[in-house]
Each structure stands twice: as structure tokens, then as C-alpha cells.
Amino acid sequence: VTVSQSQIWRLELMARTQKNKATAHHLGLLKARLAKLRRELITPKGGSGGGTGEGFDVAKTGDARVGFIGFPSVGKSTLLSNLAGVYSEVASYEFTTLTTVPGVIRYKGAKIQLLDLPGIIEGAKDGKGRGRQVIAVARTCNLILIVLDVLKPLVHKKLIEHELEGFGIRLNKQPPNIGFKKKDKGGINFTATCAQSELDAETVKSILSEYKIHNADITLRSDSTADDLIDVVEGNRVYIPCIYVLNKIDQISIEELDIIYKVPHCVPISAHHHWNFDDLLERMWDYLQLVRIYTKPKGQLPDYTSPVVLPNGRTSVEDFCLKIHKNLIKEFKYALVWGSSVKHNPQKVGKDHVLEDEDVIQLVKK
Numbered sequence: 001v002t003v004s005q006s007q008i009w010r011l012e013l014m015a016r017t018q019k020n021k022a023t024a025h026h027l028g029l030l031k032a033r034l035a036k037l038r039r040e041l042i043t044p045k046g047g048s049g050g051g052t053g054e055g056f057d058v059a060k061t062g063d064a065r066v067g068f069i070g071f072p073s074v075g076k077s078t079l080l081s082n083l084a085g086v087y088s089e090v091a092s093y094e095f096t097t098l099t100t101v102p103g104v105i106r107y108k109g110a111k112i113q114l115l116d117l118p119g120i121i122e123g124a125k126d127g128k129g130r131g132r133q134v135i136a137v138a139r140t141c142n143l144i145l146i147v148l149d150v151l152k153p154l155v156h157k158k159l160i161e162h163e164l165e166g167f168g169i170r171l172n173k174q175p176p177n178i179g180f181k182k183k184d185k186g187g188i189n190f191t192a193t194c195a196q197s198e199l200d201a202e203t204v205k206s207i208l209s210e211y212k213i214h215n216a217d218i219t220l221r222s223d224s225t226a227d228d229l230i231d232v233v234e235g236n237r238v239y240i241p242c243i244y245v246l247n248k249i250d251q252i253s254i255e256e257l258d259i260i261y262k263v264p265h266c267v268p269i270s271a272h273h274h275w276n277f278d279d280l281l282e283r284m285w286d287y288l289q290l291v292r293i294y295t296k297p298k299g300q301l302p303d304y305t306s307p308v309v310l311p312n313g314r315t316s317v318e319d320f321c322l323k324i325h326k327n328l329i330k331e332f333k334y335a336l337v338w339g340s341s342v343k344h345n346p347q348k349v350g351k352d353h354v355l356e357d358e359d360v361i362q363l364v365k366k
Contacts, residue, residue, distance in 0.1 A: 010030050010033060010034055010037075013030060024198055024199075024200075024203055024226070025200075025202050025203045025206055027226065028199075028203040028206060028207050028226035028229075029206050029207065029210060031207075031226050031227060031230055032206075032207045032210040032211065032226070032230055032233075033210060035230045035234060036210065036211070038166055039168075039234065039236070060113065060140065061104060061111070061113050062104050062110070062111030062112055062113040063110045063111050063112065063290060063309035063311075064110065064112050064113070064142040064143065064288050064290060064309075064311070065112075065113045065115065065140060065141045065142050065143075066112055066113065066114050066115065066141060066142065066143045066144070066145060066284060066288075067115045067117050067137065067138050067141035067143075067144050067145065068080060068114065068115065068116050068117060068145050068147055068245075069117050069138060069144055069145070069146050069147070069160060069164075070146060070147035070148060070156070070160070071149075071156050071159075071160070074147045074148060074149045074156070074247055074248075075147060075149070075247040075248060075271040075272070076116050076117075076147045077116055078271040078272055079147060079245070079247065079269070079271035080103055080114055080116045081103075082271055082272075082274055082277070083103070083105055083114060083277065083281075084103030084104060084105045084114050103115075103116070105281075107281055107284075107285060108285060108292065109292055109305075109306065109307045109309070110288075110290050110292065110307070110309040111309075112284070112288070115137065115141070117137060117138060138164065138167075138169060138240075139167070139168075139169060139238050139240075141240060142240070142241075142288055142311070143240065143241050143242070143243070143284060143287050143288050144164075144169075144171065144240050144241075144242045144243075145242070145243050145244075145245050145284070146160055146161075146242060146243070146244050146245065147245045147247055148244055148245065148246050148247065149246075149247060149248055150246040150247060150248050150249055150251065150252055150260070150268065151248065151251060151252070157244060168231075168234065168236050168237045168238065169237075169238055169240055170231070170237055170238070170239045170240070171240060171241075171242035172241055172242050172265060173239055174239065175231075175232075175237070175239055176222070176224055176228035176229075176231060176232055177220075177221040177222040177224075178218065178219065178220055178221065178222075178224055178228060178229060178232045179217065179218065179219035179221065180216065180217070180218055180219075180232045180233060181216060181217045182213060182215065182216050183215045183216060183217065184215060185215055186215055187214065187215055188201075188204065188205050188208060188214065188215070188216055188218065189216070189217045189218065190204050190205075190218050191217075191218070191219050191220070192219075192220040193219065193220065193221050194220070194221070194222065194223060195223065196220060196223055196224065197223055198223075198224070198225050198226060199220060199224055199225070199226065199229060203226065204218055204229065207226060207229055207230065207233070208233065211233055213233070241287040241288075242265060243265055243266075243267055243280075243283055243284065243287060244263070244265055244266045244267070245266075245267055245268075245269055245280065246260055246266060246267070246268040246269070247269055247270065247271050248270060248271075248272075249268045249269065249270050249275065249276075250270045250272070250273055250275070267279055267280045267283050288312075289311075289312035290309050290310070290311065290312065290357075291309070291310045291311075291312060291315045291355065291356065291357045292307035292308075292309055292357055292358055293307055293308045293309075293310060293315075293320055293355055293358075293359050293360075293361055294307050294308075294358065294359070294360045294361070295307075295308060295360075295361060295362075296336075296338075296360050296361065296362040297362070298362060302338075302360045307358075308320060308323055308324065310323060310355070315354055315355045315356070316351065316352055316353060316354050316355065317332075317335050317337075317349060317350070317351045317352070317353045317355065317361070318332075318351040318352065320355060320361065321351070321363070328363070329351065331365040331366050332351055332363065332365065332366070333364045333365055333366045334348050334349065334350060334364050335348075335349050335350075335351075335353070335361050335362065335363050335364065336348060336349075336361070336362040336364065337349050337353065337355065337359055337360070337361050337362075338359065338360040338361075339355075339356060339358060339359030339360055340356045340357075340358070340359065341353070341354060341355050341356040341359050342359075346362070
């Protein structure tokens with residue numbers, strides 16, 4: 001039996017199983033098995049197999065990476081060429097873009113790399129088409145834009161989300177609040193700090209035994225599902241913010257547009273007519289959460305033209321120094337900072353001080 005056939009069989013089993021307390025245990029096990037099979041599909045077996053094919057992995061340039069994903073012919077390439085002035089082959093038949101096309105835009109001083117990922121087909125997560133490589137590139141993005149055709153959005157949205165979920169990409173979600181620590185002995189130690197609607201000690205044990213884990217500490221700090229636990233155990237999940245871009249709004253009425261505007265994470269645009277690009281860029285900026293730091297040489301005015309851009313969560317003075325040059329931190333004595341992260345301007349700070357957007361910094365060396 002090939003993997004995909006056994007997968008189908010398990011999915012049928014899942015569909016047949018009625019949901020209640022008694023079967024939750026059984027469902028959890030099936031889900032864990034499926035997750036394992038999926039992982040085997042994604043990670044190719046060892047050995048120096050053939051080449052990876054042309055034009056796939058793209059060198060990461062700029063401060064952030066945004067991937068455009070969508071079905072063939074929803075207007076990804078048109079959107080990219082109109083945003084970045086990059087010419088990605090555009091034609092009116094499906095599957096025009098066959099390799100990843102990179103483009104770079106400058107927005108608010110930050111360089112943002114835009115990737116037009118080839119059309120994802122159903123079954124990409126099962127290794128069909130170029131889908132596997134497409135999604136491998138998608139995993140490295142800081143933000144994913146799912147481009148949908150406004151006339152058939154929901155079907156596409158569900159399918160793409162399903163493909164990405166299957167690859168361990170979680171969209172607009174936070175990592176589950178579950179503590180998981182393997183140990184050498186002592187069995188499974190299960191604690192839940194709040195009421196659980198799905199998981200109990202039995203189910204947790206059976207899921208872990210599927211991964212041949214018999215000694216571990218598990219702490220559930222929120223109401224978690226079997227899928228959450230599997231995500232934590234697999235440990236290869238990436239959590240990426242996502243914006244749904246509804247293209248071709250020139251084909252719908254104003255009333256429909258008003259409804260679309262109320263949907264969370266959605267931005268309606270028309271790539272062909274350049275409509276609503278500013279709203280899309282602003283929304284991208286919000287989701288990327290980049291932090292711009294301006295440098296100030298001693299005795300001169302700050303340089304507001306080219307900020308040093310740091311990713312959210314890594315914005316200490318030390319991160320700033322490392323971004324410029326790794327040897328800089330060795331000579332670092334203290335820094336003077338102006339801006340919203342300090343109480344008085346300028347303030348003398350050490351390397352652990354966390355900077356905020358649009359701060360001005362002057363480094364003092366030993």
C-alpha cells in the first residue's frame with residue numbers, strides 16, 4: 001500500500017468515527033499517525049537523489065520576505081509586476097509562472113522581498129507537481145499573501161489553507177501553549193492548568209506512544225486539541241501571519257465590496273487597475289511588524305534615509321549591532337538612544353536595551 005492510499009483509508013476511518021468522549025482517544029491516535037505519514041512525505045528520503053530542479057530556492061534579500069500564493073491565473077504575477085515593477089511572465093492561460101520570481105520593493109525605508117510562488121495545485125502536500133518546493137519556500141516567508149479571485153474565493157481559500165496546514169504552516173495563529181519536555185525515565189507526567197474539552201491523560205499517552213515517546217512532561221496551559229499536541233510534538237511547525245488578497249474587484253458591485261471589507265485579514269484589490277495598493281502595502285507593513293532604527297554618527301544629524309530594519313522580537317541594541325557587523329559588539333561600550341523606548345532623550349543604554357520603531361541610536365565604542 002502506498003502512503004497516500006493508507007492515508008485515504010485512515011481519513012475514511014476518521015470520517016466514520018462518531019465524535020464523543022469515548023472515541024476522542026481513537027481519533028487522536030489516527031491524527032498522530034496521519035501527521036507522521038505526512039512528515040515522511042514532505043521530507044524526502046536520504047541519499048543524493050537527482051537535482052532539485054531549476055530556479056527554486058531564492059536567496060533571501062532585504063529585511064523581510066513576502067510570498068504570494070494562489071491558484072493559477074488569479075493575478076499573482078500582475079500584482080507583483082505592478083507592485084515591484086518586476087516582469088514575471090503573464091499570460092491568460094493557467095500555470096504561466098513555473099519558477100519563483102523575486103522582486104523587491106522599498107516601503108517606509110525597509111526593503112521587502114516579494115516572491116511570486118508558482119500556482120499551487122491540490123495535492124501539493126502529497127508531493128504532486130512543483131508544490132512541495134513551492135511550500136518549502138513559503139515556510140521561509142515572514143508573511144504570506146494568499147491571492148484569491150473575488151469570484152471564486154472560498155473554494156480556493158479552503159484548498160490553499162488545507163495544503164499549507166498539511167505542510168506544517170499555521171496561518172494567523174499563535175503556537176499552542178503546551179509545555180513538552182522529553183526525559184529518560186519516569187513515564188508520562190501529565191498536568192493541565194485549566195479544564196480540557198478534548199485531551200485527557202489517556203489520549204495524550206496514546207498520541208505520544210505513536211511517536212514512541214514513553215517518558216515526558218506535558219503541561220497544558222490552555223484548552224488544547226489533539227492537533228495542538230501533535231504540532232508541539234512534531235516541532236517543525238511555522239506560524240506565519242497571512243493576508244487574503246481578493247483580486248479582480250472591478251468585476252463586482254459596491255455592495256459586495258462592502259461585505260468583503262468586513263472579513264478579517266482580507267484586502268480587496270484590483271491588480272490590473274492598481275486599485276487599493278496603498279491599503280495592501282499598509283496592511284503588509286502592520287503584519288510584518290518591522291522595527292526601523294536610524295543611526296546617528298557623532299556630531300552629525302541622524303540619517304533618516306536608510307534605517308537599519310530589525311524583525312519584531314529581535315530588537316535589542318545587541319541585535320542592532322549584530323545586524324551591522326558581528327565584530328561591532330566586541331567594541332561596544334554603550335549607546336545613546338533617542339525615541340519612544342527611552343524615558344529621556346538621549347538616554348545612555350547597555351546592549352540589552354530593547355529598541356522601538358523609529359528610535360535614533362548612536363554607538364560609543366571602547
